[in-house]
Amino acid sequence: MEQTAESPLRQMVRQTIADLKPFPLRFAVAWRIAAICAIVAGVAMMYGIPESAISCYLVIFLMKPDGTENTIVPVAAAFLISIVVFLLLAVVLLTISSPLLRILAMALFSFVFLYIGAATKLGEAGGVVALIFAFMLTLLDMVPEGTFVSEGLRFAWEMAVMPLVVMALFSLLFGPSTLRVLKVAMAERLAAARQALEGDREKLEELLQEGNEDALKRATFVRLFHLAPKAAAAQIAVDVHASYKLLLAAGALPEDVPEEARATLLADIRAAENALAAGLPMTAPASLRPNAGHAELGARDALMLMSSARQPRFIPAPQEPFVAPDALTNPAYQQFALKITLAAIGCYILYDAISWQGIHTAMITCYVAALGTTGETVHKLALRISGCLVGAAMGFFAILYIMPHMDEVWQLMALMFGATLVAGWVSTANERLAYAGVQIGLAFFLCVLQGFSPTTSLDSGWDRIVGILVGNVAVYLVSTLIRPAPLAGTVRQNMAKALAGMARLASIAPEQRNLHVAQAAVVETLVGRIRYQLFLLPFEPRHLQLSAQQKINFSEMTAQVSILNREIYLSQDDLSALSARLSRLSQSVGVAGSGSECVPGQAPAAGEDDLHAPASMRLRLGRMEELGASGGLSGEMNGALAAGGGR
Incomplete structure (x- = not known):
């Protein structure tokens, strides 16, 4: 009986159901997220700390499975945020009397922090710092004139640091060992x-x-x-x-x-x-x-x-530098920071101009929903919208049927625990689904945590949900209309890195190769990234997507890389000739203009391949060279790379 191919929608639904299944420590992490968010909400209510929804968002965003890491990271983040608040004090004193200067300062620091996050290992943390900085400056519009320096900055610092302190203390006492x-x-x-x-x-x-x-x-x-x-x-x-x-x-x-x-x-x-x-x-x-x-x-x-008690000295893999080598020459980093800054400042100007402060979540959305490539951003937006609708439905249900019967802080904490348990469960999934859980939590927090007493009004919650949708639209527009960054560039760069990693592994002496587990693991991680990026291809606009043949070539190349990497690591043969071929293939698949003069897929020079490598490896590499020479991995993609590049 002939089987029909599974549709992309059915495949995603099946994958989502699989991603929601239990696994070891999932519930342990989820209930701790829920407990910390409940405590944070209770502390905010008792001590009058504003915007506790953002405080709870920081918890669900930063939480990891390991109690030690959940103690260290919040302390470091609190220190960094304190520095940002101190820096913000000087900016406030310079811009407090001029809305135009304030907007320019927001744009400048937003661009700087987003750029640093994109061009260094800070990653999304740079976007979080940009969000906190910009959001604190918007408080100038909400706090009575003359009290911002004395009260506004203190509230902003408490809003950001209080949840980190609670998270660190809770993890120290009750975090998973x-x-x-x-x-x-x-x-x-x-x-x-x-x-x-x-x-x-x-x-x-x-x-x-x-x-x-x-x-x-x-x-x-x-x-x-x-x-x-x-x-x-x-x-x-x-x-x-x-x-x-x-x-x-x-x-x-x-x-x-x-x-x-x-x-x-x-x-x-x-x-x-x-x-x-x-x-x-x-x-x-x-x-x-x-x-x-x-x-x-x-x-x-x-x-x-x-x-056994034998403890060989395993060799670590070469570490990527904290700052990307092309941080000052690759325009993709500046373009990413500029696009997200444009979306965020545009949303701020919009809701300020029409005096609709309730949709200030539009600006927040711009910072937390953006990624380097168009496909990643659109996928995250899809998760954000679906999570927003689920979280908003939970929040509206709580406002209509539960909160009218609440008059104690502990009751709010119990409500927060139950709802955040659902969000925490989803947020502990892999990256295909995790952000939907973060968004479920954030949407629920924004609906329920309004002021310092239980609310029965849907107006504020509705405004905040509208703001999230407006921010989604803004990020989508800048990501798809202003120098879009196709996934093709990032896939190709990761493939080149994987090939270079295998070349490095193959060049190691056979008797030492088994100590380089970390190098083999780096290649496997890159394979995982490529497969995830190929999974994201349907989220890109059609004019940015790879052709059907390119998708087939990349999928086959990825499978060959995965198998060959394991064979190289386990081999006890001299693979120096194989290493040279892999190095040339890496250059040919890599970014155009890398300086490589090799022809994709060319055979090794006479006498170079001394047949020390097993026949299966040589055949596999030969097939990879054919794929590289076909044009599906290199030449046809240069136009896509020129259009944007990857983050």
């Missing part, structure tokens, strides 16, 4: 490797594409803050690398592995799972069959590392 989070991650990896050997590779691919950076960061927390004895902390760091190596090996295991060998590996992995669950030392894996392949050897070595 870093050790527990790591243990859950190790259990997930062992289970994913076992499922892959049993024929289900979906979870394994997901964990591989998440990379190893978060787990390594938590292992560093364990060592720095002495959360475990020194020897145990060292073993945890080894286990993080070894468990990721096990995923790489399970992902590279050929389908034709004898059943007896597969059964042996399965038994070893199950034994490791049982030992981890019981808190017991892991036992050494069984000996492998003669002539075992590289993937089998890699899996056994990973299990051996997790069960």
Whole structure:
């Protein structure tokens, strides 16, 4: 019976349902988000701190699964915001008497912070700082003249810092233990490797594409803050690398592995799972069959590392600089900052000119809904609108049927806990859906948290929802009409980085390559980014989208990169010739004008390929070179890149 292809809409619905399913620690994080937001709302009501909806938004935006990180990040953010408020004081004194100067200051600092966020690793944090700075300046229109410096700035500082203090204290006392989070991650990896050997590779691919950076960061927390004895902390760091190596090996295991060998590996992995669950030392894996392949050897070595006191010195991957190398030469960063600033200031001028302060959420929306490429921005807008409608429906229901019966702060806190639990559950999903949860929470907060007493009026909530929709329209217009940045450029750049990463991995001496788990993880993370960006392609305007053939080529190239990366990491052969070919291919797929003189897909020079690389790798790379030479990955996309580039 012939099967029809699944429509994009049906595929997205199926994916959304899957993204809402439970996973380890999801409820633990969701109820903590709900509890912190409830406490923040209660504190704001009791002490008269305005705009508590923004305070709760900061919590749901910053919350992570790890209690240690949730203690450190808010403290750092509070320090940064305090500096911003101090800087704002000087700006206020210069602009308080001139609305025009105030608008110019908002535009200037908005552009600067957005640009810094786009061109550095600050990322969305730069947009949050720009939002706080611009929003604080708009308070000049709401606070009585003469009291802004004494009261307005204090309220603004309390609005931003109070939730961070509550979040840090709550996480310090009740946050999930870093050790527990790591243990859950190790259990997930062992289970994913076992499922892959049993024929289900979906979870394994997901964990591989998440990379190893978060787990390594938590292992560093364990060592720095002495959360475990020194020897145990060292073993945890080894286990993080070894468990990721096990995923790489399970992902590279050929389908034709004898059943007896597969059964042996399965038994070893199950034994490791049982030992981890019981808190017991892991036992050494069984000996492998003669002539075992590289993937089998890699899996056994990973299990051996997790069960022994041997602690090799794993080599970290080269770190990307904090500031992008092309920060001063790539116009995409300035264009992004300028477009979002234009949208935000335009919304401010609009609602100020028509004296409709209730839709001030339009400006807030511009900062929190913007991303570097058009496809990412439109996808986020779709999540924002859908989340806004759900959150608004919850808020209006609460105003009509629940809040008329409330007269105590604890009752408001209970309402906040229940609603934020729903938003927190959605916000803990992956990036395909997470922002919808943030928006559900924000829309609900904006409807319910009006003033310092329970409200029964829909007018203010309605105004704020209208503001969100106006901001969405503004961001959509600037993203699609003013030098749109197509996903093609970002996909191509990430593909070039992945190829360069594999070239670096292949150039390492065979006896040292197994210590470079981090480098293999970087490539897998890039593969995940590319697949996510390909998922976003339907959200782009049609005139910006890749052609059908380009989509096919990129999808196949991504699959080949994923497989070849694992084969290279596990190989014990000299792959220097393969490295040279990968390096040339990276240059040819990369941004036009990179200085590469190679022809995409050209064969290696005579004698360069010394046949040390296995035939399967050479055939796979040959196919990748054919895809690079076809034009679908390079030449046809130059026009798209010239139109905008990626953030």
